Amino acid sequence: MRLSEHYTRTSFYITLAVLVIGAVIYYFAINYIGTQQLDRALQQQLTEAEEYIRSNNGNPQQYDLDRDHAVFVKTYRQLLQKRFFDTIYLNPAEQRREAGRAVEDLVKLKNSNYKVTITVSRVGQKNLIELISIITLALLAGLLTVLFITNKYLLNGLWKPFQLTLKEIKQFNIADVDQFTGKPSKVDEFIELNEAIREMSLRVTQDYLSLKQFTENASHEMMTPLAVVTTKLDTLIQDETLTAAQLTQIADIYSSVNKSSRLNHSLLLLAKLENKLIVEEESIELDVILERKMLQFQELMQNKNLTVRYKLHPKQISASKYLIDILLNNLFGNAIRHNVPGGEIFIGLDPDKLSIKNTGVANALNGQQIFERFHKSKDSQGAGLGLTLVKNICQHYGYGIQYQYDAGKHTFVITF
Amino acid sequence: MKILVIEDEQGLRENITSYLNVDGNICESCNALTPALQKLSDYDYDCVLLDIGLPDGEGFGVLEYLSTQQKSEAVLIISARNSLDDKLKGLNIGADDYLTKPFHLAELKARLMAVYRRKALNTNSKLVFNEISIDIQGRTVEVNKNTIILTRKEYEMLLYFIANKGKVISKNAIAEHLWGDEMDMYDSFDFIYTHIKNLRRKILDAGGRDYLTSIYGLGYKFTD
Numbered sequence: 001m002r003l004s005e006h007y008t009r010t011s012f013y014i015t016l017a018v019l020v021i022g023a024v025i026y027y028f029a030i031n032y033i034g035t036q037q038l039d040r041a042l043q044q045q046l047t048e049a050e051e052y053i054r055s056n057n058g059n060p061q062q063y064d065l066d067r068d069h070a071v072f073v074k075t076y077r078q079l080l081q082k083r084f085f086d087t088i089y090l091n092p093a094e095q096r097r098e099a100g101r102a103v104e105d106l107v108k109l110k111n112s113n114y115k116v117t118i119t120v121s122r123v124g125q126k127n128l129i130e131l132i133s134i135i136t137l138a139l140l141a142g143l144l145t146v147l148f149i150t151n152k153y154l155l156n157g158l159w160k161p162f163q164l165t166l167k168e169i170k171q172f173n174i175a176d177v178d179q180f181t182g183k184p185s186k187v188d189e190f191i192e193l194n195e196a197i198r199e200m201s202l203r204v205t206q207d208y209l210s211l212k213q214f215t216e217n218a219s220h221e222m223m224t225p226l227a228v229v230t231t232k233l234d235t236l237i238q239d240e241t242l243t244a245a246q247l248t249q250i251a252d253i254y255s256s257v258n259k260s261s262r263l264n265h266s267l268l269l270l271a272k273l274e275n276k277l278i279v280e281e282e283s284i285e286l287d288v289i290l291e292r293k294m295l296q297f298q299e300l301m302q303n304k305n306l307t308v309r310y311k312l313h314p315k316q317i318s319a320s321k322y323l324i325d326i327l328l329n330n331l332f333g334n335a336i337r338h339n340v341p342g343g344e345i346f347i348g349l350d351p352d353k354l355s356i357k358n359t360g361v362a363n364a365l366n367g368q369q370i371f372e373r374f375h376k377s378k379d380s381q382g383a384g385l386g387l388t389l390v391k392n393i394c395q396h397y398g399y400g401i402q403y404q405y406d407a408g409k410h411t412f413v414i415t416f
Numbered sequence: 417m418k419i420l421v422i423e424d425e426q427g428l429r430e431n432i433t434s435y436l437n438v439d440g441n442i443c444e445s446c447n448a449l450t451p452a453l454q455k456l457s458d459y460d461y462d463c464v465l466l467d468i469g470l471p472d473g474e475g476f477g478v479l480e481y482l483s484t485q486q487k488s489e490a491v492l493i494i495s496a497r498n499s500l501d502d503k504l505k506g507l508n509i510g511a512d513d514y515l516t517k518p519f520h521l522a523e524l525k526a527r528l529m530a531v532y533r534r535k536a537l538n539t540n541s542k543l544v545f546n547e548i549s550i551d552i553q554g555r556t557v558e559v560n561k562n563t564i565i566l567t568r569k570e571y572e573m574l575l576y577f578i579a580n581k582g583k584v585i586s587k588n589a590i591a592e593h594l595w596g597d598e599m600d601m602y603d604s605f606d607f608i609y610t611h612i613k614n615l616r617r618k619i620l621d622a623g624g625r626d627y628l629t630s631i632y633g634l635g636y637k638f639t640d
Contacts (some may be wrong), residue, residue, distance in 0.1 A: 223518060227518035229518070234521035255588070315460035
């Protein structure tokens, strides 16, 4: 649920509760004040009636004040507590029963006691309360509507800078040159938010840049010492007095130096790919390149007695020849290296995809992990960067790469 | 052949110089851009080995100097940066080849000979080594006037060995030369033996001498 909906809902309930409670209190208060007024009026009429009767010595039954209804009943009770009460009576003027307020008291006249009851209509007061209730209800409805509309439009408008900021954060790419800017806003909180994000993105980008620079520099700096080691070895082996054991040692050193320089090359290439530093593109006939690759790897395949079947449709792509070379070298190399003796390789090139399928171990590889850096099978002699390179090159050109396994056959599919 | 090595890393410079200082080659060296430009203005060289990352400036300055002075030295760039931009830039402003560190001395020598042949010698001339005569242009090989048919790898290998005659060459260097550094070496060692066996047999069959010696577990040597 959106924040504005949360807010609208909460404020709706609170407003409703406050207004309902308020209305109840209001009702009782008005009722109380109205009743008080009626009672005061009744008291006055009672006093008037008593004075009238005393001064006129008249028959109480004959007494009737204009609209008000007064009834005298002879009683033998000596004491009667004066009381005010709500009642329903027949309004003689209107000729109908209606709600009224009455007072009851004892009046002494010529040694006989009369119980006097004066009733006044409460219709006026009722009408007033009804009117007030209607106005209150209308106010309530109006207030809620206004609240709703305000929240819906005004709040959404208020949150607009936030939405824009969010959108920009989502699009933020650490490798991009574009910095986070943030849309200008008049709201302090959003200005502060943008400021904080801007600072954070700047810091992150700087860290990233220095890390990238570090990787590149470190790899470059490694190359020169490696070159020194290689050339020193090349010079060392010219010595004719070296023994077989020493030569074996030297051969091992060669292999290790070779491995580290390959590793360095791969890391550098990955760094370049991730920073999109490889921009050159040319038109490449992929089917031609694939046929050339098959020739290039022919010896390796013959050595393992592998059968190659292929079905190549002409396909042109626009990419760096260097990267495509590395991509195919890795896929071909894997298909051969992880094959079984006498196994098969199938290469299929369609207008929309390239698939390289090879026989191999009867277990599916972990489709998630194989593309990760330095992940490799136990018997692999590489650095574990080959498939990472493959994945990054595919990503670089927006190709998809999937691994599939089906009954001893491992397939890598690149979708263009 | 007169060679100038411009390289700031002392260990590398010394090894290159001593490796190249054979067969009557004269190899001089310097460690920065300024002395390099001084030497180039004072003397003429056949080949220049140029490191791009020099302490007092980029090695491209040497290429610019050579082209403004209209000097004809063949230039082979050796760089720690495996960057296509650098490579293209270097080749565009007059370098003849580009070699990325780390490299084998045998590879360096072979490349150097190749750029030297391309630039300085008459392209129609043949590379002659005793009874073996190689027509670089036509890619044909004659032994005692008998043409022998070599596969592409055998041909490349023969050129490589002749460029590095008298030197022990490791299998790593040979593999890197034949298959490039994109392929994994540990796969290709077995094939080197096959290629060498075939090459040796073809030369022997045509009446040539056996120049190839195997160095235990490590590599081969092509000796006169």
